[in-house]
Amino acid sequence: MKKISLPLTDKIIADLKAGDDLLLSGVLYVARDAAHKRMVEALDRGDPLPFDIKGQTIYYMGPSPAPPGKVIGSAGPTTSSRMDIYTPRLLAAGLKGMIGKGVRSPEVKEALKKYKAVYLAAVGGAGALISKTIIKSEVVAYPELGPEAILKIEVKDFPATVINDIYGGDLYAEGKAQYKK
Numbered sequence: 001m002k003k004i005s006l007p008l009t010d011k012i013i014a015d016l017k018a019g020d021d022l023l024l025s026g027v028l029y030v031a032r033d034a035a036h037k038r039m040v041e042a043l044d045r046g047d048p049l050p051f052d053i054k055g056q057t058i059y060y061m062g063p064s065p066a067p068p069g070k071v072i073g074s075a076g077p078t079t080s081s082r083m084d085i086y087t088p089r090l091l092a093a094g095l096k097g098m099i100g101k102g103v104r105s106p107e108v109k110e111a112l113k114k115y116k117a118v119y120l121a122a123v124g125g126a127g128a129l130i131s132k133t134i135i136k137s138e139v140v141a142y143p144e145l146g147p148e149a150i151l152k153i154e155v156k157d158f159p160a161t162v163i164n165d166i167y168g169g170d171l172y173a174e175g176k177a178q179y180k181k
Contacts, residue, residue, distance in 0.1 A: 001023055002015075002020055002021070002023070003022075003023050003025070003157075004022050004024050004025070005025055005026050006025065006056075006155075007026065007027065007056055008055055008096040008097045008117075009055065009096075013096060013116055013117065013118055013165075014116075014166065016118055016162050016165055016166075017165050017167070018165045018167075019161070019162060019174070020161070021159070021160075021161050022160045022161065023157040023158065023159060024057075024158040024159075025155060025156045025157060025158070027152060027155075028056075028057050028058070028152075028153050028154075028158070029051060029057070029059070029150060029151065029153075030058070030060075030063065030150065030151035030153055031058050031060070031150045032060055032061075032078060032148050033082050033083065033148065034148040035141070035145060035148055035149065035150045036086040036087075037086065038142060039053075040086045040090065043089060043090075043093055049093070050141030050142070051150070053090060053093050053094050054093075054096075055094065055096050056094075056095060056096065056097070057095075057096060057098065057120075059098075060077055060078045060079070060080050060098065060100035061075050061076065061099075062078045062127075062147065063075055063137075063147060064127075066137075070131070071131075071135060071136060073131065074127035074130075075130045075131040075134055076125065076126060076127025077099060077101040077121070077122040077123075077124055077127075079100065080101060080104060080119070081104065081105065083098070083100070084104060084105040084107065087111065091114075091117050092111070096117045096118070097118050097120060098117075098119050098120065099121070099122050099160050100120075100121065101121055103172050104163075104164060109170065112164050113167070116166050119162075119163050120161060120162055120163060121161050121171075122158075122159065122160050130158065133155045133159070134153050134154070134155055134158075135155065136154035137152075137153045137154075138151065138153075
């Protein structure tokens, strides 16, 4: 288990390989489909993004309302492929990491290598447990999108596994290959 302090740097990313288990601490941004669409539209217009994306990690999370006394409700990952159409553009703008569940497109995997970024997975179905690693949460952009608004969250020992690294490693492909043997 590698302990990583966010934000991600090129040095940290160079040391990560598909299959590495991580505990992340620091700031993550939460964004899904609608927020990704707005961010790419802003970039295309030459407008600034609602947060400095350079070096940051976006968690594809479907948050649920916070119960009394809690920072956030269940905080499980959502399917990453829904963001694939927007991901290469955000990587070109400086995004260094993404966390979600499921496989990524060949275009995203190539962009990860080109822009030196990583794709991580969080365990689907473990949203209640993951929420315990979130110590702060605030809406930072697009509040009118409700649960699709961009959140800034602070995490401590958030568990994730490297799926796609900058060297072309793909834990999902490697796992399928091992199973076929």
